Amino acid sequence: MSDSKYITLVSGDGFEFVVLREAALVSPTIKGMLRSPFVEAQTGRCTFPEFNAIILEKVVDYFHYWHRNQDKEDVPDMEIPVEMCLELLMAANYFNLDAKPTPRD
Amino acid sequence: MADEPTLPTLPPPLPVGDRKKRRRNLDSPPTQSSASSDPAFFSSDDDPALDNYHHNGRRKKRYVGTWFNQQPASSDSAMGEESLPSYPPPRRNRPPQPQKREFRRQLDSGVWMGTEGSLTDTDDSFDLEPAAAKFPVASPRTKVLVSAPPTFSPQELAAQRIARTCVERGTEQVDLSSLSLETVSPEVVKLISEISPIPTVTRDVAFEQRDPEIQLYLSQNLFRSFPTAILNLEHLTLLSLRANNLDQIPPAIGKLTNLEALNLGQNFIRVFPGEMLNLLHRGSKLRNLGFQPNRFWQPDTTIATADTIATTTARSDEYDNLTYPNRPTTKLESSWSGMTTKIHSRSAVQFMDGTHQTLSRFALPDIPGARGAPIELESLTSLAVPKEFAPKIRQSTTPTNKAFNPKGARSLFELALRAGITSPQVEEVRAWALHAEDAPRHFSPVVERAVKIHREGGVRCAVCGRDTLIPMAQWVEFRRIGRTTITVDADGKEVEKFTELGGAGEELPVPFLMVGCSWSCIPAKLEKEVDVKGTT
Numbered sequence: 001m002s003d004s005k006y007i008t009l010v011s012g013d014g015f016e017f018v019v020l021r022e023a024a025l026v027s028p029t030i031k032g033m034l035r036s037p038f039v040e041a042q043t044g045r046c047t048f049p050e051f052n053a054i055i056l057e058k059v060v061d062y063f064h065y066w067h068r069n070q071d072k073e074d075v076p077d078m079e080i081p082v083e084m085c086l087e088l089l090m091a092a093n094y095f096n097l098d099a100k101p102t103p104r105d
Numbered sequence: 106m107a108d109e110p111t112l113p114t115l116p117p118p119l120p121v122g123d124r125k126k127r128r129r130n131l132d133s134p135p136t137q138s139s140a141s142s143d144p145a146f147f148s149s150d151d152d153p154a155l156d157n158y159h160h161n162g163r164r165k166k167r168y169v170g171t172w173f174n175q176q177p178a179s180s181d182s183a184m185g186e187e188s189l190p191s192y193p194p195p196r197r198n199r200p201p202q203p204q205k206r207e208f209r210r211q212l213d214s215g216v217w218m219g220t221e222g223s224l225t226d227t228d229d230s231f232d233l234e235p236a237a238a239k240f241p242v243a244s245p246r247t248k249v250l251v252s253a254p255p256t257f258s259p260q261e262l263a264a265q266r267i268a269r270t271c272v273e274r275g276t277e278q279v280d281l282s283s284l285s286l287e288t289v290s291p292e293v294v295k296l297i298s299e300i301s302p303i304p305t306v307t308r309d310v311a312f313e314q315r316d317p318e319i320q321l322y323l324s325q326n327l328f329r330s331f332p333t334a335i336l337n338l339e340h341l342t343l344l345s346l347r348a349n350n351l352d353q354i355p356p357a358i359g360k361l362t363n364l365e366a367l368n369l370g371q372n373f374i375r376v377f378p379g380e381m382l383n384l385l386h387r388g389s390k391l392r393n394l395g396f397q398p399n400r401f402w403q404p405d406t407t408i409a410t411a412d413t414i415a416t417t418t419a420r421s422d423e424y425d426n427l428t429y430p431n432r433p434t435t436k437l438e439s440s441w442s443g444m445t446t447k448i449h450s451r452s453a454v455q456f457m458d459g460t461h462q463t464l465s466r467f468a469l470p471d472i473p474g475a476r477g478a479p480i481e482l483e484s485l486t487s488l489a490v491p492k493e494f495a496p497k498i499r500q501s502t503t504p505t506n507k508a509f510n511p512k513g514a515r516s517l518f519e520l521a522l523r524a525g526i527t528s529p530q531v532e533e534v535r536a537w538a539l540h541a542e543d544a545p546r547h548f549s550p551v552v553e554r555a556v557k558i559h560r561e562g563g564v565r566c567a568v569c570g571r572d573t574l575i576p577m578a579q580w581v582e583f584r585r586i587g588r589t590t591i592t593v594d595a596d597g598k599e600v601e602k603f604t605e606l607g608g609a610g611e612e613l614p615v616p617f618l619m620v621g622c623s624w625s626c627i628p629a630k631l632e633k634e635v636d637v638k639g640t641t
Contacts, residue, residue, distance in 0.1 A: 062517045069514040078520055085525035086537055089518060093545055098459040098518035 007034070007044045009060065015053035017060045023067035024060075027095040050094065055087045059095060260285050261293070268296035275303040277317055282324040282345070289323070289332035297321065298338055318342040323349070324368070331355050336562060339363065347371050347395065356620075357562025359383035368395035375402055376581060379567045379619040382446060387589060388435030391444045394586060402470075402616045404450050404583045405479035412486045412633065414450045418603050420631070421447035424485060427629035431570055437599065440592040446584035447603060449614035453483040454580040454627050456491055459518055460547045461554060461575075464491045469579060469618075480581055480616070485631045519575050522552070526559050526574065551575065566622035578621035580628060583614035 007024055009017045021044075024030045033040045040046045048056060062078060069075040080088060092098050257265065264281050271279050279297055281289075302317050320343035321335065328349040335341070336357050341364060348371040359380030367384070377396075384391045406414070415421045425432075425448060453467035467481065467489065483489060515523075525534040538544050538552040555574040558564050563572045587605035594600060621627050 059517070062520075066514050071513075073513060075514045077515060077523070080520050080524035082524050082528040082530065085521045085528075086534065088521035089525070089548065090543065092516065092518035092521055093548075095517070097516050 004044050007046065009056060010045065010047040011051055011053040011056040012049040013052050015056070017056060019060050019063055020067060023063040026063055026066050026070075027097055029095045048094075051087075051091060055084065055091055058084060058088060059091050062097070257290075257292075260287075261290055264289070264293050265296065268293050272296055272299050275301065277302055278320045278322070280322045282322045282326065284326060286323070286326040287328065288330075289334050291334050294334040294337060297335075316340050318363075321345070325349075331358075333357070333561065336360060342366070342390075344368070345395075352400075354378055354381065355561035356380040356564050359565075360562070363390060365390050366393040367391060368393075370395040370397050370399065372399050374399040376616040376618045379582070379617050380565060382584075382617060385444050385446050385586070386432070386435075387443070387445055387591065388437060388441065389443055392442075394444050396586070396615060401613070402581065403479040403613060404452075404616075405481050406450075407479075408482070410484050412484045412631070413482050415448050415485060418447055420485075421449075424448045424629065424631055427631065429568060431568070437591060437593065440590070442588065442590045444586060445589040445603065446586050446615075446617075447605075448485075449583040449585050450482045451485060451583070451628060452480045452581040453489050454578050454621075456578050456624065457576065459516060459551070459575050459577070461550045462547070465489065469581060480583075482583075486633050488627065488630050490627075519573075522555055523574055526552070526555050531556060531559075564620050566626050567619040568621055568626035569623075571622050573620070573622035575622075576620045577623050578627050580619050580621075581616045582619055582628075583616050585614045 005021055006018050007021050007030075009019055009024070009030075011017070021034075025034075030046060033046050034044075035041060051059070058080075065078045263284055264286060267281060268279060271277075277300060279300070281293075297319060300317050300319060302315065304312065304314055306312060317340045319338060319341050321338070321341060322343075322345045323332070323335075324345045324347040326349055328346065328351055331346075331351055331354055333355055335344070336355070338361075341361055343366040344361070344364060345366075345368040347368045351369070351372040351374055354369065354374060354377055356378040357380070358378065359382075362383065364384055374396075383389070385394070415424060452469070454465065455463055455468050456465040457463050467483075469480070470478075525531070528534075535552055535556060538548040558574055558576075564574075564576060565572050566576075585605050587603050590602045590604075592600050592602075619628075
């Protein structure tokens with residue numbers, strides 16, 4: 001199970017998102033969760049009670065947006081609705097997607 | 106008598122019911138004594154245009170009978186209640202009607218056009234008693250919500266007057282100097298932008314509307330911050346801000362590419378924005394730049410090593426070509442002369458992460474602060490980077506991260522920040538970052554800085570040219586400002602001559618603050634210069 005191509009992210013209100021493992025690994029937080037000693041590494045299922053489905057969906061959108069464009073240049077910006085920006089700032093902070101240089105090994 | 110012509114057949118008789126109704130109505134005439142076929146109504150107001158109102162709960166007074174029999178029935182009448190009109194009292198025992206007929210004005214056309222129903226018992230308009238006159242109750246005075254007209258200070262009014270005169274006369278020189286102005290209002294800028302020159306009309310010359318060449322003198326005023334409104338004046342060719350209290354110049358000054366003369370002398374400017382180099386490269390229009398005296402940062406030349414200072418223009422050009430490969434080079438067709446800069450020396454690079462934390466040993470001083478100590482220089486052949494990222498920077502072949510792939514996907518944090526800050530709800534975002542309990546403490550400085558960058562018209566990465574709200578690296582380049590004359594000789598070869606302003610060595614170089622949007626947008630490392638070492 002732990003070497004599956006996909007992982008499942010669960011929002012606080014119980015929605016499940018099946019994401020490419022490779023795309024989700026952009027987030028150091030998720031990467032840390034999927035390391036071996038944790039239960040998430042065995043089940044491939046991460047629960048985020050802090051976020052509702054709407055926000056988590058946008059985050060998952062971002063994972064795939066990043067995955068698609070990671071080796072490209074002059075990428076058009078992803079659309080972010082204004083009303084979600086505060087919660088997404090929190091989510092970006094939680095998932096460590098705040099432009100902190102974290103070199104991938 | 107069989108051939109006697111027969112009369113045409115009679116039309117069928119009217120339905121009995123209808124006839125009966127009408128007859129009954131005619132037999133027992135309505136209560137009014139009018140001989141007209143009009144219903145005997147009149148309105149309390151004579152203006153027929155006022156007849157149709159029905160709103161606001163106000164009700165038109167209606168009377169039955171002739172006007173000369175009426176007495177005002179309202180309680181405020183001088184006649185009192187005892188002199189009521191003499192029409193029969195309304196019937197009270199009438200069953201409630203499902204819906205009231207709408208009262209419509211009926212003009213007397215002389216032709217009976219009424220439907221049968223209009224005079225039947227269902228017509229309840231007779232049954233209305235005169236409504237008591239209602240006067241609008243004097244409501245407590247509500248606050249008027251119309252915003253007060255903007256009040257202008259006398260200085261502002263003087264500036265507007267001058268600008269208006271210039272618009273009227275079509276003069277392109279707007280002299281707003283020595284007016285004790287503290288800012289330039291959008292009103293004045295709007296007036297100035299309306300200036301259109303009077304074209305010269307001469308014989309044998311085609312009439313042509315030319316763009317205005319506005320010269321704006323704002324010297325000897327009290328500006329503490331740059332009047333950003335004037336950045337929208339596209340056709341500005343001369344701008345003088347001499348003798349003010351400026352300590353910063355916004356990066357958006359690089360948009361004023363039509364400038365031919367710019368005077369920023371006698372201020373308190375610490376550092377010029379890197380975007381100002383847009384006005385100072387070959388092919389640009391700037392001919393005159395006044396920048397002294399100011400409180401510029403000074404390079405610390407005491408610990409300079411051999412490669413710290415670019416001694417030759419060739420060395421400077423090498424640095425510029427390597428560091429800014431994307432800078433557009435304009436092809437010159439004829440000889441050109443204008444202001445350019447050459448790199449003199451460079452500070453170390455301050456590396457920051459996305460949360461405005463400095464990761465490198467070197468950090469620039471705060472701009473509003475005092476002039477401070479001289480800026481530490483770094484050799485052009487070396488580049489100090491934070492240890493843990495040293496192997497990644499500039500050698501990263503597969504760009505994986507915002508930090509190393511400047512043109513790649515932006516981070517989610519920056520995307521969300523941009524969405525919030527470019528929206529009209531900026532103040533809410535700022536208040537949230539400052540006060541919300543769940544917002545991490547490091548949000549506030551990031552948001553504040555992004556708001557400032559956005560207000561000043563955005564910052565462009567010096568290296569890759571992308572606009573950014575979260576600069577990841579910054580450094581100071583000390584540059585010599587001078588005049589370059591390029592002449593194209595007969596073979597099409599360019600001969601370039603650079604003359605430093607004020608003579609070489611006399612004036613200290615001017616600092617320019619360069620901003621990088623990622624960790625790979627940093628200055629290039631030059632090779633150790635062999636021939637310089639050989640000569641020294």
